[in-house]
Amino acid sequence: MTPRRLRQFLALIEHAHFGRAAKSLGVSQPALSKSIQLLESELGVTLFDRRTDGVVLTAFGQLLRDKSQRLLVAEEDLRRDITLLAGGDIGALKVALGPYPSVTSGYASIARLHARHPQIKVTAHVAGWREVAQQVATSAVDLGIAEISTLQGREEFTCELLGEHVGRLFCRPGHPLLAQKRSPTMAQTLDYPWVASRIPLRLVTHLLPATLGCAGTYDPLTGDFVPAIEIDVPMQIVKFVENSNALALGNLSTFEQEISAGTIVPLPAHDPALRTRYGFIYLKERSLPPAVEIYMQEVRAVEAEICQRERILARMGSK
Amino acid sequence: MTPRRLRQFLALIEHAHFGRAAKSLGVSQPALSKSIQLLESELGVTLFDRRTDGVVLTAFGQLLRDKSQRLLVAEEDLRRDITLLAGGDIGALKVALGPYPSVTSGYASIARLHARHPQIKVTAHVAGWREVAQQVATSAVDLGIAEISTLQGREEFTCELLGEHVGRLFCRPGHPLLAQKRSPTMAQTLDYPWVASRIPLRLVTHLLPATLGCAGTYDPLTGDFVPAIEIDVPMQIVKFVENSNALALGNLSTFEQEISAGTIVPLPAHDPALRTRYGFIYLKERSLPPAVEIYMQEVRAVEAEICQRERILARMGSK
DNA sequence: ATTTTCGATAACATAAAGGTTATGAGATGA
C-alpha cells in the first residue's frame, strides 16, 4: 500500500479503464494490472469489478478511495511542511478573526507569537463571523477564530472550542433596533458592525501592542496595521457607538458611567445574556502547517490566561 | 518515507541509540543507520544530532515524529477498516449520547441506521455531558453527541456542530434550586437529572421506535433497551419531574397546562433562554471507522429534518 | 463467424530496497 500504488489505484478509478489509466501513468497495461492485483491481494479484497467495457469500483474500492485520498494529502502536506522548514521558511500563517471575543485572544496571540517566533509571518484578517467561515471554506486563510454557530450544518469544518464569553450589546439611544416593538434577534444585530468593548481588551492589554485596534489587518513582521474600522482603543469606542449604529459588546459594568449618563443604552434582548462560544475552525480534510499549530498553542495559552483573569474579576464583582 | 522506515525512525527516537533501536527492530545497526540516512536525504534535512552517547532529535525530527505518528495511525486504521469489511463485519459502532437534545437526534438516527443498515451493530450509551466527553476521551466509544461546551479547553477533541436548541428548565414547586435566593447557575442544574420534554421527542416520534425512552442503552440489533431512568415517553415526564428533583427541558408552551395547574414551574435563570449547542465529538487523532461515518450521515439527515420541522412549528406558533 | 476490445498471464529484465559482516573514525574516560 505504497503511495505510488495508491496513486495508480486512483488513476484507474478516474479512467475506469486499465489501458487508458496505464497510459496516463506512463506505464504499460500489464504493469498496472499486476500492481492493482498486488494491492487487492495485500488487502484481501476485490477493489474493481472487471467488466468487458472497463472496470467499476466495488464497495471496498470506494472505502479505499475516500480514505487513501486523505492519506495521500496528509503525506504530501507533511513533505511540504518539512521541505519548507528545511528552506528556513517556518511558514506564513493566515488567520481570519471574527468579532469579539475572537479578535481579542486572536490579536493577543499574534503579539505573543511575534515575540517568540519573529520569523513567522502572520496575516490576520478581521471580519464578520460569516466571512470568517467563508474564508476558511475557500482556503483563503489557514485558520479561523469565530463563533461556533458559524459551523452549523457545515460538515467540512472542524472546530475546537476555545472559550465562552457572556456579554450584552449596547447602542446609542436613537438606534433603529430600539424603534421596533420586539426585542431584536441575534440575526438582526448582525446587520450592524460590532465593536469590542473595553472589558475584553482590558483583559489582554498587557499583551497587546498599544497600536492595535479592534478591527483591521495586522502584520507583526512589518508592524503594519490597517484598521477596517478606525477606532482608538480603548477610549473611542463609546464615542463611536454614540455616533453610529455600531453595537458595542460588553458587560453592564463596562459601561456603568455611560449608561447613567445616558450616552449609550443596553440593547433589550429576549435573550439578554449574550453567550458567545468561539473557537478555531478549519477544514477537516487538511492537516495544519506547523506555523499554524504553533499559533494555535499561543491562542490556547492566551485563552487560558483570559479565563483565569475573568474568574478573578467575576469574584471581585460578586463581593 | 515508507511506513517501515517511519517505524524505524520512531524506534530510534524511543531508544535514542542506534544499536539498541536496531536490536529492538531485529536488524543490524548498519541497516538502521543506512535507513535513517536515506530518510534524511529523502527529506533533505537532518533528523538526529549524533552525539557520542547516543542521538537526539532535531526540530525537523520532532515535526516528523508528530506528523508521522498520525500518518501511521491513519494507515493502520484504513487497513483495519478494510480487513473488517472484507470479513463481512461492517463494524460495531459505539456512541455516547448526552441529554436532550443530543439524545433526540441520536436515537432517531439509530432507528434510521438500523432500517438501512441492519448489519451494523449499534451500542448507544446515554449519559451526562461530562460522561460523554470522558467516554470519548478514553475511547470507550467511537463518537459522542454532546453539548459542545464540554469541549472547552480540550484540544484532543474535534467537534462538528449539529444544531442549536433553545429551551427552559422546569422543576417541581418545592425543588431545592428554588429555595436559594440567586438564580441557579448552569453548573448547579447539572447536579440533577435532566429529562427530555415532549417537544423535542414529538419532533422525531415518527422516526422513533415506540419503546424508546429518553435515557438508557438501546441495541437495535437485538432490540434490547435498558433504560437508565425509567420513564414512559412522552406522558410520564411531568409525573417524574413532579415527584423528584429531576429537571425537564422544554419550552413554555410545552408545559402550558402543567404550569397553569401549578404542578411544575419554570426554573428562574439569569440566563432564561437555555441555548444548547450540540454536536459530534471525537478524538482528533483517530480516523473514524466506516460504520461511524455512515451513522454520522444519518444523524445529519435527522438533524436537518428536525431543523425544518422546528422552523415550521415556530412559524405556526408566531401566527 | 469473425473481429475488436479488454483485462489477465507468462517470461523475462532491472533497479531499488533491505539486509548482512567487517571495519573505520571520532569522542570519552580509565
Place this chain on the structure above:
DNA sequence: TCATCTCATAACCTTTATGTTATCGAAAAT
C-alpha cells in the same frame, strides 16, 4: 595511551518491486 563506546562506511548478497513485450481468453459487436 589505550580500551571502549558511539555511529558511519564499505563491500557484498538477496529479495522484492516495478517494469517490459508477447500472448491468451472471454465477451461484445459487426
